[in-house]
Amino acid sequence: MKRTGYCGAWRESHAGQTVTVAGWVHRRRDHGGLIFIDLRDYTGMVQIVMAPDILIDGVHTAHDLRAEDVLAVTGRLVRRPAGTDNTKLATGLVELQAGEIRRLSAAKTPPFVLDEAEAVAEPVRLKYRYLDLRRPAMQANLRLRHRVTALIRDYLNGQGFIEIETPMLTKSTPEGARDYLVPSRIYPGRFFALPQSPQLYKQILMLGGCDRYYQIARCFRDEDLRADRQPEFTQVDLELSFTDQEEIFALMEGVMARLFEEIVSRPLARPFRRLTYREAMSRYGSDKPDLRFGVELHDVGPMVQGSGFAVFDRALGQGGVVMGLNAPGLATFSRRELDEWTQAAVGWGAKGLAWIKVTANGCDSPIAKFFSAELLQRLCAEFDAKPGDLLLFVADAESVAQTVLGQLRLKVGGHLGLIRHDDMAFCWVTDFPLLARDEDGKRLVAMHHPFTRPVEEDLQWLDSEPLRVRACAYDLVLNGSELGGGSLRIYQRELQQRMFGVLGISPERAAERFGFLLEAFDYGAPPHGGIALGLDRLVMILAGAESLREVIAFPKTQRAVCPLTDAPSEIDRQQLDELHLKIDAAT
Ligand code: ASP
Numbered sequence: 001m002k003r004t005g006y007c008g009a010w011r012e013s014h015a016g017q018t019v020t021v022a023g024w025v026h027r028r029r030d031h032g033g034l035i036f037i038d039l040r041d042y043t044g045m046v047q048i049v050m051a052p053d054i055l056i057d058g059v060h061t062a063h064d065l066r067a068e069d070v071l072a073v074t075g076r077l078v079r080r081p082a083g084t085d086n087t088k089l090a091t092g093l094v095e096l097q098a099g100e101i102r103r104l105s106a107a108k109t110p111p112f113v114l115d116e117a118e119a120v121a122e123p124v125r126l127k128y129r130y131l132d133l134r135r136p137a138m139q140a141n142l143r144l145r146h147r148v149t150a151l152i153r154d155y156l157n158g159q160g161f162i163e164i165e166t167p168m169l170t171k172s173t174p175e176g177a178r179d180y181l182v183p184s185r186i187y188p189g190r191f192f193a194l195p196q197s198p199q200l201y202k203q204i205l206m207l208g209g210c211d212r213y214y215q216i217a218r219c220f221r222d223e224d225l226r227a228d229r230q231p232e233f234t235q236v237d238l239e240l241s242f243t244d245q246e247e248i249f250a251l252m253e254g255v256m257a258r259l260f261e262e263i264v265s266r267p268l269a270r271p272f273r274r275l276t277y278r279e280a281m282s283r284y285g286s287d288k289p290d291l292r293f294g295v296e297l298h299d300v301g302p303m304v305q306g307s308g309f310a311v312f313d314r315a316l317g318q319g320g321v322v323m324g325l326n327a328p329g330l331a332t333f334s335r336r337e338l339d340e341w342t343q344a345a346v347g348w349g350a351k352g353l354a355w356i357k358v359t360a361n362g363c364d365s366p367i368a369k370f371f372s373a374e375l376l377q378r379l380c381a382e383f384d385a386k387p388g389d390l391l392l393f394v395a396d397a398e399s400v401a402q403t404v405l406g407q408l409r410l411k412v413g414g415h416l417g418l419i420r421h422d423d424m425a426f427c428w429v430t431d432f433p434l435l436a437r438d439e440d441g442k443r444l445v446a447m448h449h450p451f452t453r454p455v456e457e458d459l460q461w462l463d464s465e466p467l468r469v470r471a472c473a474y475d476l477v478l479n480g481s482e483l484g485g486g487s488l489r490i491y492q493r494e495l496q497q498r499m500f501g502v503l504g505i506s507p508e509r510a511a512e513r514f515g516f517l518l519e520a521f522d523y524g525a526p527p528h529g530g531i532a533l534g535l536d537r538l539v540m541i542l543a544g545a546e547s548l549r550e551v552i553a554f555p556k557t558q559r560a561v562c563p564l565t566d567a568p569s570e571i572d573r574q575q576l577d578e579l580h581l582k583i584d585a586a587t
Contacts (some may be wrong), residue, residue: 001073001100006040007023007046010077019203022070025039025068034049036095042134046095047094047096067113070105075099078096078097117135126562129553144542151258152255155254159251172192173193173198182194199449200451203239207523212241218234225559230559235484239528249428259493260424268426273425277430285403288481288482289480296409300334301319309367312370320397321485324391325409328386328390330412331390349396358388359387392407430473430474431471433447444503451489454499471489472483473486476533483538493518
């Protein structure tokens with residue numbers, strides 16, 4: 001009984017044909033003298049009609065069929081009787097009168113009803129992923145993902161790129177996360193690292209004359225899990241020789257335009273907006289600004305300087321800033337709401353939140369008494385505030401004030417319904433700082449990665465004022481999330497060595513970890529640069545899904561385990577011995 005067509009394919013024009021279909025029992029309905037089965041595959045469902053006493057495999061009857069049994073059915077496809085059409089189903093004008101039925105495999109009662117899977121706890125869905133994947137929504141997501149990668153490949157192939165695989169068993173590639181390590185059996189005490197990205201290999205490919213490389217690359221980062229992060233994830237990774245930022249931007253905008261046109265029929269306005277990192281931080285309080293709405297930040301330090309309001313004066317006196325934003329229409333906020341927002345601001349790192357309600361009769365605020373009527377008027381003008389608006393201020397170190405107000409801005413946007421979910425606001429954020437302080441403030445770390453090229457004119461400060469140096473690094477941002485990032489790279493040995501020095505990596509350590517790259521620079525290195533896009537997030541956005549796990553066939557849970565296979569799992573003694581490993585009994 002070879003299948004002659006998919007379940008979802010049958011239309012009125014096929015009526016009268018004898019056909020064979022195969023798939024899963026979605027539902028069985030007994031209607032007196034007849035039994036109806038909806039048979040399902042990834043294309044849809046077709047209704048099968050049978051007499052209750054029809055024999056299945058010579059022994060069973062239709063009453064024995066259960067949800068998720070796998071059947072092959074041959075019969076005559078007919079027009080449904082008048083009045084029984086199902087307009088909700090693509091095959092709803094026809095039904096298949098079963099002649100012969102084979103049960104190819106029987107199913108136990110599934111742990112959840114497929115139609116209700118969305119309400120099921122995620123670890124259960126992931127443990128029984130094969131059931132979950134049978135659902136139309138998951139099928140649609142995986143097939144969309146396939147179309148996305150096929151389109152990206154097609155686009156890049158057309159631009160002279162070639163797809164090259166780079167190793168999984170490799171040496172540590174720093175991208176700022178912890179490595180997943182693989183012990184070597186042959187070399188006791190030595191380890192491979194799974195790649196955090198193909199960064200070093202793709203640079204070596206440029207040195208190898210490959211000119212334009214891409215890869216749909218799996219990356220591994222052992223980070224403390226934040227919401228919606230996966231320990232292994234996929235990047236569209238690419239690198240070009242003899243290139244510059246303009247070329248990379250135009251290329252990626254082309255990729256995005258193609259995807260959005262073909263997948264969601266949305267033409268994208270190009271070129272995308274560009275903001276420098278400084279501008280993004282000072283106007284939106286974020287290096288991934290959500291440009292779907294305004295509510296910009298303003299620096300009012302110079303205006304309020306010397307007002308006599310101690311909180312502002314102290315912050316300014318310590319080299320900090322006073323910044324604010326206008327929450328339009330929120331002067332109606334009660335004391336309790338203002339307290340809640342202040343708590344939120346404190347949670348993001350502020351010491352407090354100052355507010356001014358703009359009313360028809362002037363400004364209502366505990367701090368208004370510190371400001372002259374003229375100054376209050378100037379403040380209102382600065383924020384273009386109208387009666388009914390609420391001004392919110394943070395006085396602190398610049399980075400704290402910016403990030404807190406950046407979060408508040410999103411809260412205002414959400415609260416007022418200013419964020420339209422079907423808007424697509426792309427932008428490039430450029431000129432990132434090359435370096436940042438690490439968490440305890442002691443060491444300098446690379447903001448992107450150590451192979452990023454400093455902006456030529458800023459090189460003069462690399463040793464004296466390293467935090468002032470900008471990088472030739474850029475992020476692609478959509479609706480407040482980072483879709484990807486990249487940079488132009490260092491391609492001279494001396495500069496790369498200098499950079500390692502600034503990062504506190506000794507020459508010996510640099511030679512041990514990255515000697516192969518430094519040596520390769522000695523043999524003719526083309527200027528090069530590239531970018532990587534997070535494929536999972538991109539597909540999630542295109543699919544309109546809520547979580548990365550909806551667009552990955554076999555994701556890990558938020559606790560970094562795989563409920564399907566129960567990985568990570570313990571290994572037996574013999575394997576440990578072969579790997580020369582001992583587990584510390586205390587753990
Ligand atoms: N390797 C970088 C990353 O994974 C991307 C790049 O610089 O191309 O973030």
